[in-house]
Amino acid sequence: MKALVYTGSRSVEVRDVPAPQPREGAVKVRMAYCGVCGTDIGIYSGKHPRAQAPLVLGHEFVGRVEQSVEGSRFAEGDRVVAYPLISCGHCHPCRNGTPHVCANLRLIGIDRDGGMTDHQWIEESVLFKVPDSLSDEVAALVEPLAVVVRTLHQARFALLQSAVVMGAGPIGMLTAIVLRHAGASNVIISDVDPGRLALCQELGFETVDVRNASLVEHVEAVTRGDGVDTVFECSGVESAALDMTKLVRVGGTICLTATHKSPHAMNLIDVNFKEITLIGSRVYTQTEFGSALALAETLAAELRKTITQVVPLSDAAGIFDMIAAPSINTVKILVDCQS
Template sequence: MKMMLAARYLGPGQLEAEEIPLPVISDEEALIQVDACGFCGSDLSIVAGTHPRAKAPLTVGHELSGRIVQIRSSSTSLVPGDRVTTYPLISCGTCHACTHGNPHVCRQLRLFGFDVDGGMAEFVKLPVSSLMKLPEEMPGHIGALIEPLAVSVHGIARTNLEGVQVAAVLGGGPIGLLTALVAQARGVPHVVVSDILPSRLELATSLGLHAVAAGADLKKLVMELSDGNGADVIFECAGSPSSAREMTSLVRSRGVIVNLGVFKKPVEIDMQAVNFKEIEVLGSRVYERRDFQTAIELAMQLPLEKIVTHSFPLRDVATAFKQFKMGEVCKVLILPTEYVS
């Protein structure tokens, strides 16, 4: 039996590189040799054992790029050797959201790497329908950023940026930085990123963004840039109670707040400010297929290399996860090596 190495969630607090059988594909499936796979904030809850759906043993990972090595399909033009990423959402197809064109907010939404084995492995078996072709010239580490970039593309698309002069992004992690870069690419003159970690503010500055500490300094800068009116748009990317409290004071009257951050529990929001300022508050969850395509088209135009601050071989996944969990890093990638035996 051919074996491969995979990053396996084995129980609360346990993420290890483990040998498992090489997947065998069926009709309308493909076997992908993984070039790179990134950690996501949701992986923290999986490995902590607090995610409501993820059950051990499980191969984690849904931010990936690779090449097709085997494919069994009569319904696609994809062939072995093509570079691809995966659209990792698994929708039920029957709920109201699915039947009304919004399967990304399916009532029973599942994902690769959460509900079924993901791609932080040397190889991954995926449905052909989930594959999206990448340009041949796109490096593997950039391809692995398409999924988080699509999150930001979707969040930006939730509101109209026409006439927007000042946008504030709360949270300088990967999603916050990518959201800021997309907003900048869409022509917003002033994009401000806030965080509490100096390392993230330094990274934001290196990307050509306004970077400022959360709190009083952030409000001062936003008001200076907006003649005291407040930001036209706030993109909440931290999922933090403190950003939920401050976002209504940072946005102008009739401004827009887009929530991309995933809050772990209900938080306080100043609904009086929402009322008095007629603030529009919008949710943004994951992405649609068109957001993936937009992200693929946009990726090579953005300085995404700087987002990847650390990379590790697959055999060192436990060490990589410890680094990621510390929070000082930005995007951590696993780069699998050939290991089939």
């Protein structure tokens, strides 16, 4: 069968790979679509600390149960998405109800072969049935949507609060969409990519192109110097770490949605003097993953607009060149695993 395989730093290939073998408690899932994530970009660049070649990429997938086991809660033909986190069950977080931040956390598509292939055997304990009303394409966005559900929970975002989203990548754009659905009074989203900002404007969001305008000055003007209630840092870039404390009001909240890959300077004086709550957010719980699946039904029309390219698996070796090309506006790329 065919699969997109990470073969080494800045190298991926569409290869014939051996069919995976059945596992106890697992069902055979024929993949439909798999999303390309920032984590996949990190793996491709050779910078992910755990991903080892050869590896079938992909943890944002939707598929159809092709073979189940006796007594399974899934029938052949059921469409499913998978909670891709693998926790050890023994560490302090696992023993105390937070296995999503397991000290030994592993993921499908990073620590074992993922979904950019014809099929995989997936433990039925992590599968969620996709409602009939939800398309395969939008169902492939449930995993990144779960990241957003978690970050809003961590920020304790409340009705009619205002927000800045720093970064209009897939997670930033989904964050803005969910914030509006959650009753935000105003959402401002910033980025350097004109194509992504244009899509944000099409979706009805206030945008700031930080290549030629100051986000800090814009927020000061809009809020009359008060700042917004919550800043969601979704960019992971160094300049954002220094600016984010200037954007939030006294007593406001900054939620680190993006993972900053190296230490960055930030203004801790602001944290003290403005009594800012600074909180991190990492992946999601199984409950939040289920909530994201339900939310996807409600937001399907808006979510579909963030899918900018669908690439056949046979051509998927070029997806990272597409992402890097300035002339190609990419937000969320899906791999069609059956073409």
